Each structure stands twice: as C-alpha cells, then as structure tokens.
Amino acid sequence: MDVLNARYNQCGRLPENNARTRYCDINETKRIIKAARAYPKPSIGNFIALLHLIGCREGELRFRQHSDINYEKRTLTIPRTKNGTYHIIYLSDLMIEILQSVPKRSGNNYLFPAPHKKGKPIARPRDAFDIIKRIAKIDNPDEVLLHTARHSVASNLISNGVDISAVQKLLNHKDISGTLRYAKLSEGKQRETASMISSMVEG
Template structure:
C-alpha cells in the first residue's frame, strides 16, 4: 500500500509521530509514505517511510541499481532513532553513490560481511542464488554438505589448507552407505570449493587460493560400456520390457547417447516429426541441443503408448509426470544379459554408460572425435569451432550410425 501526500505537507517529527498504524486486516504488511514528495523535505527521490501494523516506522531509499539494473532498496534507519537531519544526510550520500554507478546496498553488505560472513553463509546467501540458474544446483548443495568441517571458516580467511583438509577427510572417510568415497566424488566437492573461492574473489575481493589446490588423479573411464553385440542384445531386451515407456526410453538412451534427464523429461511437443528430431531446450551445458533420429528410432517413438493427460513422451505412473530414473529396469536387463551389477566398479553398466557406449562404438566405426563430441553435446573441446559447422545432414548420418549397426532383426515395437 502506498500513500501520496500533498506537496504542501511539511516533513516534521510531529507528522511522523501522527502516522497511524497499518490496519490489522490490510493485505500488505506495511503502507508507504513518499517523504521525498513532501514540501521542503530536503530528501532525494525515493525516500519512503514504511508504517507497520504495530505502528513501527522505518525509512527506506528505493532506487534502480546501477549494477544489476533491477529495482532495489536500502534501509535508512527507524523512527524515532533516526532523526530528519540524519535521514537527509544518509539518503543524499546513497543517492550520490548511485549517480556514480555504485549500488549502496551491495557496497554496504560487502563491507558488513567481509569480517563476519562464513563459508556457509556465503554459499547460502551469495553463491546458491546464482547457482540456482543451473539445473544441477541441488547436486551442489549435497556436495557442499560434505565440506561441513570448514563451514564455519570466514570466507575471507579460507586457505588452501582448509580445502585440502576436506580432501583428506573424504579420502580417509566413509560415505553414508559405509563405502569409501569415489575419487570422482571427492573431486566434485573440491571443484565446488574452488569455484566458491573464485566467486568470493570476484565479488568480495577475498584471497584467491583456488589455484593452489589440485584435484586427485581420476581414471577417465567412469563407467563401463556395451560392445556392438551387447548393445544389440540390450536394445532387444529394452523393447521387450513390460513397461513400454521405460523400455523405449532405455533403447533411445543407448542409441542416442543423450543424458538421462535431458531425454527422460522430453515432451511430445519437443518432437519434430518432419525433421525426425527431438529438441532439448536446456542442457547441462546451458545451451539447447537437437537429437537427430534415424528411421529406426522414429519407429520406437511411434510404438510408445501415448497418454492423453500426460505431456511427457516417457509418461510415468504419477499424473502429469515422466517416468522415474530407469535403474530397476536397467538392473533387470543386465541380469537377463548376464552382466553383473557392481556399484562403484568402473566396468559397471549404468545409465551414464549410454554416453560411453555411443562414444566408443562411433569411434570404433572411424567417426572423428569432433563429430562424436557434437552428437554427445560436449562443450569443452578445443575443436568446438570445427564441429560446430557440421551440417544437419552430417549430424543425421552420425545419429543413425548406431541404430543401423544394431537394428537388424529387432522390431521397434515389441
């Protein structure tokens, strides 16, 4: 609620004292009085008095941040603790900072947290709101919990020794499942801490120590992959799986090399039937990606029972939701194929093995690395300029290579 006053009204202590409380049945917590518009107020534009339901009065300066371009506000104190001369002085100082391109709230907050903000507070209040723009932000929350022993360290006092401490604790410790942490898991936690430090360095001029900590050496083969014959057998079992949505999902996952969530959350509206493609609007890399499908893959799509009330291609049992991660179905198929289920073993077949399977089999067919990278939507290859110029025809040819390799004699809609 906002209250406008005639320009003839003067700003005085008596006026502020006489402001009535916000009605208890009002929708908003406070109502605002535009103090800047009052006669001879001596205040810059944007100064407001907010009056609460209990009668409390506080002063704000509303402005557009010259840093973010968004609407912002900064507190100027409370009545009667902050008198009118102090209100004028403080609001004018802040308005001058704004004219000079400085956001006074960001400036004040940074100065206030330099000494007091812990690593945990920085993560929750500064890093996480930015990280939530990524689809993987929940993973980062889980990883940050594993660094609990240094959460209390002030962000400006974080050292390489603190990060190495977490690294050593994880190397010598056990997970909740009472198993040693995988090297890849440790590295993800350490990489997150390094990224947090880089962010603190940029935003708060904290000491930059991220480059002093090295990640542990990893075996590049994180999961196993299927041979050409195994893939053919896998597709046959997948298409014969009782739940047709889940079976079709696994078949297309291992034929395209797509990421699990990026394929599982696709809508029927993402399919371009004429172009024989599926559009993925948002990928792990932050960009869109198009999966070009072979005739065989299109047959699989056509064989999927369509649920009118569910927009997802791979419709789950819950109303309006996609299928859950197909781990149970994967274990069932592995059992039929005689493949052991060995969690944590680098030779184990997982959902991520779809990407390794596609990459390794395309490579065995002589497909160049940059073409494989485009199929798998990798973003960090130095040859990105080269593979970014691939024609649609070339992309479609690469996408069809695996299905041509394994589809002979396998009906798409078993």
Template sequence: MRNTRKRERVATGIYKRIDAKGEIIYDINFRDEFGKNKFLKVGRKSDGVTVAYCKQYRSKIINMKYLGEDVSNIRKKSSITFDDITEDYFEYVKYADFKEPQSFANRYRDHIKDSLGHLPVESITKNDINNLIMLLKDKNLAPATIDRIRQQVSATFNVAIGKEKCRNNPASVSRVDSSSLMRLNKKSINNARERYLSKDEANLLLSELKLRRFDVYFMALLALTTGARAGEILKIQYKDIDLENRYINLVETKNGSSRKIKITSKVYDILNEIEFESPNKYLFAGSKHDHLQAIPNIYSIIVGELFNSELDSRDTKHRVCFHTLRHTFASWLAINGTPIFTIQKLMGHKDINMTLRYAKLSPDAGVEAVNSLEEKFIE
C-alpha cells in the same frame, strides 16, 4: 600456556589473539547502543576469516547501531546448529528444482547428521570436516561419493552465509587450503567410465528390456542410438519431436544449451506409432503427468542380472548403468572411425577434453597418411 586473552590491534577496531591451540583468532571492538565497549569474536584465520572481512563485519554492526537496531544480542547466532541451516538448504534444493531431491535428505541422514547436525555452525572447523571425511573413508565409500557429501556440506554453508546465519565455509576447498586430507580426496576422484557394451551385449540387454517393459526398452534404445543422458530423455516433450526431419530437440541439457539429436529408423518407427497428444506432454510421463524423475528400477535389476552380479558395488568404472549406454554410443562412433570433433558435437560436450578419452578407440587413420608420405618422398 599462551595467554588467550591478550589481543594485538591490527586495524581500527580489529584485534587478533592466539588461542591455546596456537590458532589466530580475530575479534572486533565496538560500542553498543548503550555506549558499552564490546569485543566480539569473528573467527579463526584457518577458517578463512581475514582482516578485510572483519572490517566489513564491524562496519555492518556499526551501521545497525546507527539505524537503531539492537546489536547487544548479536551473539545469539552462535546457537544456530548445522541441523538448522540444513533445513534452509533443503528449502533451497526444493526451490531450485534439483533432480532427485530425496537423495540430498538421504545423504544428510546417513552420512552427515550424526557428525555435524548438533554442532553450532560457528564452531565447525575444517578439522571437523576432515574428521567427517575420515569416518566416510572408514565406511569404504567411493572417493566420488565422499566428495559429493563434502559438496553438500559446503553448499549448506553457502546457503547459510547468504541468509547471514554464519560467516564462513569450513567445507570449501580452495587453492590456498592447507588441509592435505581434503585436497587428497579432491584429487583422488576418477569417475571416468571404461565399460561400454559390445554389439552382442547391447542386443541382449535390449531384448530383455523389450520383453519385460517396453517404455524402458525405448529409453535404452534412445540412449544407445543418440547418446542422450537419462535426464535429457526423461524431459522430452511431444513438441520437441520433429518426425518430418527426424530429430529430437533436447532443450534441458547438462551443459545448459539445447541440441538436436538425429533419430534412427527404429526410433522413428516407434515414435510414428504414438498418438501425439498435448505438445507439452512428456514422452515418458509419470503418474502426475510430469516427467518421470528417474529411470525405472527394472533397468537396474536387468543389468544387475546380466552384467553386474559378480562386480563390487563400488566399481563404478566397470559396472553397467544407464549412463553406460551413452558411453557405448560414443565408443561405437570412435570405433567406427568418426572424427573426434563430430563425436564432440553429437555428445554435446563443451570441452573437447571430455571427448578425447574416446580417441584411443579410433582406428589409426594416420597410418595410411604416413605410408603414402613414405611412398611419395622416400626412395
């Protein structure tokens, strides 16, 4: 068995040693305010701890000592658990005004807490994260769902690092990450939706929605005819609507920049019947005069009845959801021969690669050009 106590000096006050599992551990050496020589474990190399970080951490402790701060109990941080830093993360989520903050709490309760909650944050390694991922795979969760859970764990560590409650993030995935399991999950995600509605399907959905709840029908009509996302539609205020020029200004979009969407005659007629109140009032207001936080459940119920009843709940490529309406808008544009750069602009895509997946639906406009070339130059 290796001697886990034997240290090798790698820089001033920085030492490394090999533990029983063969991993490199970094320690720092300093004298506390009583002149007592102390060694303090910083962390494992496999968790991203470097000599440069150790130097920075040691300098911080020495500065604390010179400022008269108590450094004798610096190990107390090891008692902080993942449950503790999760509370900080939830405060951050609340402060940052994330959409659907309850989903973060549900994700933690259902998938993270039992595996990590009781563990001291400084003891959590990438192996623990990989074990969590294996458990999630055993639950038959979709790869995208698993990675959202990993991202939440990673974000929790980042918040804790910012509050100086831990020193590294074992849930991060970087180019130098040697963990094949984490990289495999990262690479295997494919969220591209292939399902879009036919004309008959769209009209069937709209007629059902109109019959059962008009405001949800109007939301769906907006999405189908403008390509706006659910979050963008729910945040429309009266001041964003310009009936004279027939457009709506989407201020809070996913890519961070505003864009104007032209409205069709049906949308115009509905808006024209509404008595506009305060400019700051939301078009789809909730019970507290704020905007609705999500598309009402009646939409999911109806699309479930019409389209999803025989599909696996994990089949995100083919199940119809509210985002399918945006995908349908772009697909119809492509089928109608709209230039791909025009579709990009209407969809609000910053990256043309996001739009190119619709190119396969476009009629082959190049055929006519090639045929005319042959007629002109080939005898």
C-alpha cells in the same frame, strides 16, 4: 517443467568427469536394446533402448515432451543441456520407431510418461535396468549404469571410425577435450589402426 529440470540439475546426475570407464560394446548394446524393447512396461523399456542409441544424458531424455519432437524434420530438441545450450538430436528410422512404440497417456505430454502418476515422466528406471541387464546377459552388470549408455554410444562410434568432431557434436560437448576421453576407451581399435600401415607395407 522448470521445476523438474531444476530438480534434475540439483541431484541424481553423475558428473561428466566421473572415474567410471566401463562401456558396452556393440554386441552388448544390441542385447540391451533387444531386452529393453521387450520389457513389459513400454515407457521404461523404450526409454532405456533409446538412451543406448542417442547418447544424451539420462535426465535430458527423460524430461522430453512431445512438443520437443518434429517428425517432419526428424529431430528431437533438448532446450537446455548441462552446458547451458540447446541441442538438436537427429532421429534415425529406428529411433522414431522406438518413440512411436511408447503409448501416449491422456493429460501427460511427456515422451515417457509415468504409468501411475498423472502429468509426470517416468522415474529413473534403475530397477528395470537391472532386470534388462540380467536378461541381456551383461558381464559385471554392477559396472553398467544408465549413464554408461552415453559412454557406449561415443566409444562405439569412435571405435568404428566416426570422426571425433562429429561425436563431439552428437554429445553436445563445448570442448573437444571432453570427447577425447572416449577415444581412450577404444584402445583395441586404435591399435588396429596403428598396425594398418605396417600390414599394408608388409603385404
């Protein structure tokens, strides 16, 4: 487990301050989740679906084990995140349903077990995600990466009025400045909010 986490920390991860600003709106997110849940390989499809609901980093979710889940408390614990702290994710009914849709494999404690590699988690499902994006009819699919799911969760929550400090806790950002950049992605909602007082006065 430590070796796998170390490998994840060394490679294959987009930096948090990357220049990509593309995110999926709520309708695109719905289509991705629907296509992902119908994907013929449930370990991979349900992983991609859950990634678009939880908002954690791809590697942090991919390496989770059954021992990280507490179904009684409805939580998923990430023992060590990018910023060096542990993080607790509170699971909704839909999240639990998705987790329980993944078949368990004998001798493999990962939540998303590799189909043909004993004791291993799934690999980064980039090819599968390309197929899912095509089925979901996502515009400019090359701009949508696995990490885009994290952008999308944050941006959609902020766009729908969720307090930014709550989104900060969800994303496990130490500094709220890391969360504020997602607010910039929801310009349409900000303009709508800014116009509310004028509409109320004029009405």
